[in-house]
Amino acid sequence: MKMFVCIKQVPDPNTTVSKLDPNTKRLVRNGVSLVLDPGDESTISAAIKLRDKVGNSELVAVSMGPASAQEAMRRALAMGADRAILISDPALAGSDAGTTARVLAALLKKEGADVIFCSTESTDGYTGMVPGGIAEVMGIPQLTFAREINIEGQKAVIKRVIPKGYQTIESSLPAVITIASGSFEAIYPTMKGIMGAKRKPYSQVSLADLGLEASQVGEAGAREQVLSIGTAEARAAGQIIKDDGNAAQQIAEFLQRYQLL
Amino acid sequence: MANTIWVLVELEGGAPVRSSLEVLGKAARLGRAEAIVLGSGAAEVAPTLGEYGAEKVYVHADAAYDQYLTLPAVETVSKLFAEHQPTLLLLPTTYDLRDIAARLSMRNGMGLITDATDLTIGDDGLKVTVPWGGETVVTATLTQQRPGIVLTRPKAFSVEQYAGRTAEIENINTTISAESQTIRVIETVEVKSEGPALEDAAVVVSGGRGLGKAENFHYVEELAEILGGAPGATRAIVDAGWLPYSYQIGQTGKTVKPTLYIAAGISGAIQHLAGMKGSKYIIAINKDEHAPIFANADLGVIGDAVSILPQLSTEIKRRKA
Ligand SMILES: Cc1cc2nc3c(=O)[nH]c(=O)nc-3n(C[C@H](O)[C@H](O)[C@H](O)COP(=O)(O)OP(=O)(O)OC[C@H]3O[C@@H](n4cnc5c(N)ncnc54)[C@H](O)[C@@H]3O)c2cc1C
Ligand SMILES: Nc1ncnc2c1ncn2[C@@H]1O[C@H](COP(=O)(O)O)[C@@H](O)[C@H]1O
Numbered sequence: 001m002k003m004f005v006c007i008k009q010v011p012d013p014n015t016t017v018s019k020l021d022p023n024t025k026r027l028v029r030n031g032v033s034l035v036l037d038p039g040d041e042s043t044i045s046a047a048i049k050l051r052d053k054v055g056n057s058e059l060v061a062v063s064m065g066p067a068s069a070q071e072a073m074r075r076a077l078a079m080g081a082d083r084a085i086l087i088s089d090p091a092l093a094g095s096d097a098g099t100t101a102r103v104l105a106a107l108l109k110k111e112g113a114d115v116i117f118c119s120t121e122s123t124d125g126y127t128g129m130v131p132g133g134i135a136e137v138m139g140i141p142q143l144t145f146a147r148e149i150n151i152e153g154q155k156a157v158i159k160r161v162i163p164k165g166y167q168t169i170e171s172s173l174p175a176v177i178t179i180a181s182g183s184f185e186a187i188y189p190t191m192k193g194i195m196g197a198k199r200k201p202y203s204q205v206s207l208a209d210l211g212l213e214a215s216q217v218g219e220a221g222a223r224e225q226v227l228s229i230g231t232a233e234a235r236a237a238g239q240i241i242k243d244d245g246n247a248a249q250q251i252a253e254f255l256q257r258y259q260l261l
Numbered sequence: 262m263a264n265t266i267w268v269l270v271e272l273e274g275g276a277p278v279r280s281s282l283e284v285l286g287k288a289a290r291l292g293r294a295e296a297i298v299l300g301s302g303a304a305e306v307a308p309t310l311g312e313y314g315a316e317k318v319y320v321h322a323d324a325a326y327d328q329y330l331t332l333p334a335v336e337t338v339s340k341l342f343a344e345h346q347p348t349l350l351l352l353p354t355t356y357d358l359r360d361i362a363a364r365l366s367m368r369n370g371m372g373l374i375t376d377a378t379d380l381t382i383g384d385d386g387l388k389v390t391v392p393w394g395g396e397t398v399v400t401a402t403l404t405q406q407r408p409g410i411v412l413t414r415p416k417a418f419s420v421e422q423y424a425g426r427t428a429e430i431e432n433i434n435t436t437i438s439a440e441s442q443t444i445r446v447i448e449t450v451e452v453k454s455e456g457p458a459l460e461d462a463a464v465v466v467s468g469g470r471g472l473g474k475a476e477n478f479h480y481v482e483e484l485a486e487i488l489g490g491a492p493g494a495t496r497a498i499v500d501a502g503w504l505p506y507s508y509q510i511g512q513t514g515k516t517v518k519p520t521l522y523i524a525a526g527i528s529g530a531i532q533h534l535a536g537m538k539g540s541k542y543i544i545a546i547n548k549d550e551h552a553p554i555f556a557n558a559d560l561g562v563i564g565d566a567v568s569i570l571p572q573l574s575t576e577i578k579r580r581k582a
Contacts, residue, residue: 127373127375147506167447168446171444223405225404233398234556241561247569
């Protein structure tokens with residue numbers, strides 16, 4: 001089976017506060033440490049486990065992003081993906097979720113994907129619109145918020161997280177499957193994995209390779225426009241106390257003062 | 262006011278869900294609100310939607326919407342778009358509606374803005390407020406004249422009453438194609454959690470990794486119970502297996518907006534804040550005076566949550582007695 005995992009490099013959520021450039025209105029990437037999206041680590045782990053369970057399958061990591069995203073791709077390879085493809089083109093800068101989905105779908109169609117994994121949402125974009133968009137362009141089902149995945153013949157059966165519990169749902173393949181982050185134990189790259197990643201096939205494709213026009217993508221193809229960027233209203237500074245043995249009383253007083261008891 | 266705002270209303274146990282009604286009320290304030298209700302219970306629910314702001318309701322009571330996810334609704338709403346040109350489709354961010362929105366926007370070439378906390382439609386067009394990463398707020402619009410989609414943050418609006426309003430009902434006569442009946446629901450399992458539902462609780466007491474070990478979470482549960490609230494958690498301790506996913510609050514968990522939120526042993530990561538920042542009063546207990554949660558707290562207590570929580574439970578019991 002040909003399995004694909006869509007991944008993305010994002011500003012490290014543990015060290016950076018994401019910022020928008022007021023002029024370009026895009027994410028500031030300069031001077032920011034970039035990492036493989038932590039949510040994608042979980043997704044790649046789920047994909048590797050499924051590839052090994054199904055057997056006789058290949059797992060390919062794909063991403064649309066700047067050439068620097070290569071590092072995130074290397075990490076996916078070190079974790080255990082078999083090959084990686086980066087779609088990179090200057091015209092793609094400023095693409096919205098719809099365009100991202102169309103571009104990824106063009107590659108996935110060309111590659112003949114049977115199973116496509118995505119994270120439920122990315123840590124920086126966090127629209128959650130790309131996976132369903134890919135599925136729509138490819139005309140295939142999307143199974144979302146998976147916390148357990150089984151492939152039975154030409155069918156995918158997943159347990160889907162819902163607010164009240166879970167649902168068991170199934171569909172034919174090919175299908176897009178999104179992973180509920182935290183549901184799959186992360187696989188960490190081993191030294192051997194990191195060394196081996198250097199010998200795994202890595203390729204970069206351009207828009208022209210996918211038969212897409214620059215005028216349909218990037219800022220030119222975006223249907224959404226940022227009008228202005230402002231500062232979020234900060235919460236009025238609160239009161240800070242140090243527990244000297246009386247904290248419980250002080251909290252209780254606060255609750256009474258605001259009629260919260 | 263020539264603006265027509267559509268809302269796709271979700272049903273649960275034969276009743277409209279609260280998030281749909283919240284958005285319907287907002288739609289009615291923006292212009293003419295029209296609802297779409299699909300699924301087994303649709304016919305019974307439709308006439309009640311006027312009171313929440315709908316002037317018109319499109320109804321299709323076909324069980325296929327319950328038995329198959331996403332695609333039947335996408336097919337029907339796309340057909341409606343072909344016949345009518347509303348200004349906007351306004352949806353709360355829920356698991357199902359998010360999946361539907363992604364496909365609808367692609368199928369119909371619609372612009373789409375997610376994670377909105379507010380929107381206006383004026384002479385100069387649509388303006389959507391989207392918070393970005395804690396410190397920034399973006400105002401965005403859609404570049405096309407055609408209908409677009411706006412997904413709003415849970416609890417961004419409150420339910421509005423339009424007493425006496427009766428909605429015109431239009432029955433949709435359409436057969437759902439076989440291609441749309443492909444994501445089949447085999448079973449739905451409810452995992453019961455005790456106490457008031459987290460999303461509706463007026464008080465939420467949450468714990469994080471600072472509690473040290475799973476056994477200490479009962480201090481959180483105890484305080485929640487005394488305050489008549491619900492216990493919640495960070496992803497860190499859900500991932501660690503201390504609690505089921507249903508407790509998780511944040512970007513990838515639940516959004517809560519209680520009157521009182523008590524965060525114990527929680528650092529205040531942006532992804533956690535996304536799910537609780539809208540709380541009216543926030544009290545944080547953390548050992549580290551530099552913990553980011555303090556910047557969002559009305560009362561910040563620098564101290565050990567494991568000792569303060571049980572003391573607080575005792576103190577409140579004493580004061581209530
Ligand atoms: C894509 C993505 C989505 C995410 N979604 C969510 C989400 O939905 N919800 C969520 O919560 N997180 C989410 N996270 C994770 C988030 O980034 C944080 O890692 C997580 O919220 C941290 O949980 P925590 O505060 O319990 O743990 P930590 O960050 O480890 O903080 C523990 C805190 O406890 C304090 N402490 C230690 N001992 C004590 C003590 N005895 N008494 C008092 N305080 C003490 C420490 O000072 C520290 O501040 C997400 C992350 C990503 C990348
Ligand atoms: N540029 C991209 N390249 C590869 N995959 C992506 C890209 N953008 C989004 N995705 C996938 O879609 C998921 C949801 O992203 P988003 O819709 O941006 O929240 C991500 O977690 C990835 O799995």
